Amino acid sequence: QFDHFFNNDEIIFFKDEKDLIDKLNFYKINVDKRIKIAKNGQDKYFYLFNECNVAKYIIERSMEIDKHYKPLWE
Numbered sequence: 001q002f003d004h005f006f007n008n009d010e011i012i013f014f015k016d017e018k019d020l021i022d023k024l025n026f027y028k029i030n031v032d033k034r035i036k037i038a039k040n041g042q043d044k045y046f047y048l049f050n051e052c053n054v055a056k057y058i059i060e061r062s063m064e065i066d067k068h069y070k071p072l073w074e
């Protein structure tokens with residue numbers, strides 16, 4: 001369920017084996033696009049899952065501070 005966190009500019013999704021092969025071949029040739037998507041995904045990952053956000057989530061969930069927890073990325 002990575003699509004809850006990332007969009008098509010941040011991660012490469014595939015539907016099936018043929019789609020995966022097609023995308024591997026496409027991004028093998030299109031290096032600039034591949035690098036841009038990888039950088040966007042890395043930036044988003046570090047924004048969402050930094051140590052402060054993860055620690056806050058763990059504390060709130062373990063202490064049951066907010067039973068209706070709303071993730072930071074929503």
